[in-house]
Amino acid sequence: MDNSNSNPNANNQNKTSKDQQLEQFTVDNDGKNLTTNQGLNVSEDEHSLKVGERGPTLMEDFHFREKMTHFDHERIPERIVHARGFGAHGYFQVYESMKDYTKAKFLQDPSVVTPVFVRFSTVAGSRGSADTVRDVRGFATKFYTEEGNYDLVGNNMPVFFIQDAMKFPDFIHAVKPEPHNEIPQAQSAHDTFWDFVVHNTESAHMIMWAMSDRSLPRSFRMMEGFGVHTFRFVNEEGKAHFVKFHWKPVLGTHSLVWDETQKLAGKDPDFNRRDLWDAIESGNYPEYEFGVQMIPEEAEFDFNFDILDPTKVWPEEIIPVKIIGKMTLNRNTDNFFAETEQIAFHPGHVVPGIDFTNDPLLQGRLFSYTDTQLSRLGGPNFHEIPINRSVAPVHNNQRDGMHRMTINKGPVSYHKNGIAGNTPKPVPPEKGGYEHYTEKVEGRKVQARSDSFKDHFSQAAMFWNSMSDVEKMHIVSAFQFELGKVQRKEIRQQVVDLFAHVDSDLATRISEGIGTIPPQTSGSASSESSPALSMMNTVKLPLTRKVAVLAGNGFTDELPFVLSQLQQAGIIAEVVSPKLGTIKGKTSGELEVQHSLLGADSVLFDAVLVAGGALSVSELLTEPKTLDFIKEAYQHFKPIGAIAEGANLLPSANGEGIVIAQENEELKPFGQAFMEAIAAHRHWTRAI
């Protein structure tokens, strides 16, 4: 990916306003004296103050006490959900003015660069859990706009488990480790989760997504994002549109294979965060296009689902996604805690031109987020933490509280006042002050749910109908794996019975092998399908894919040629060999070995290339892991290329995604075919 011309951070002049603001708070300790927090130079940092060399230790050692006290308080409460996350800085630009639909300033002018910070996360696991567990991924974006911070706090799935925020604590309690023994960590494969599902049937649609490969993203860079709720765009004239937000990754949407994710959880629990970090460090900046689906207010009731129901998608074939801009992530954090851990998102952080709807899930979220920051970040001044500061100036009469940083001058801290000329003063809407949309609302106070929210199965069936055979197979296996871990047989049966309401074929297939009675009814809750829901129909590009090049001393000359072909296409090739160091070619050339076979695994790569040369092949065979490495890549449906004798190590000489260069064959077409196989991501026909 050539980002050289599109990076506003490429030189000092082009730093975003947020980068410049953060710089004021950034401290570089390199080459500096060691001091206490009071600025006193410290002369001794290894030995506490004692009476004689063998003690006792003295209380008087203020540096020891300060160092220890700070250490003792280094931890803050982890997020109650989405505890494990990883973030990066970047910027957003709109492609064309959206002024017909919204007055949001950051969506008006393509030349305006809006700084962003994005935090990706898993939901259920603790902060130290593995990246690749089966889970929904959070996709939260903070836009530092000139009108204040706008937070789009979404997920990588477009629907949610529940329809009313009242149920959120129950749902989270059910999915988190069970309270009596705190088992299992970061997994939904346990009794309480599935007990919740069968008793809260509104979750059926989201369960289909959670059991699909969407739960196993190959990379944060290859993951869609969704605002989930229906929001509102409001333009200068006060005209409103209902709107749903989408992030579409430029690299396409791709997933791992379940067996691979489980192995990765042990081999590299940081797989997704390392991938994001490395991509940004190497200049392969992740890009996501921003899309909106819009429905004019008058059309609110034109659909066979309630557009305010967060368990429903708006099928893209009916309401197209208009692509309106692009986000690029181009800078890693300087400090994980200060930035990624302390960032505080809130769906209620909006700007003029973006408003809420009456979605009862969204309404509840509007309370929860600020509330959670109070205990997580220790008080009401978390907006002053550098990563949370808006780039727009902040002036109000809020005062004091724990950890207040701002020094507000003067005697006035109230409105209205005469002493300060009644400032800070409210700004009228026509001058940019936020005005809530004047929606007309009437009705009785009730604790109930609209009948229009009560169809729990049609879109779950639509999702199932939209999947390819392989995707369906993975969904069934996921259900079987999860339910296989459920101890209570009656819950397993209830799940089968519940999903019989979605699609009897699905339920019958789930039922096979989990000791339950298959459904007695047949049929499906919907005959509709939406091709946009299948990941098979996504963008397929070889860019930034990682290839393990298995080679030993004596590799033949074709290898360097193919490697340069791959490099030119933006593919990352890393040499794996029995030993670290360098390996020599049969006639010429030398290659640096990046991984010894001991430390490398096929699950860490997207594809495998085996070098030619009888010597190289026999050296590879001195390490028994070589054959397992290739076999595992094959079982995970990955593309495998081999040059000449290298083909002898393959478990199969033909089949989808297997590309072999015979001796003396022209190499260019081989390289091309291998790259196409890499772009295809996985070669699923091996499974059928």
Ligand code: HDD
């Ligand atoms: Fe939430 C965090 C996304 C429903 C209450 N949520 C949180 C994060 C994401 C989401 C991405 C992590 C943000 C970060 O990286 O710091 N949440 C969602 C989506 C939902 C949703 C897409 C449904 C459409 N959430 C939801 C409900 C409630 C919450 C219904 C409660 C009423 N969520 C929280 C929270 C968290 C949070 C407890 C935990 C940490 C935090 O906010 O800052 O307030």
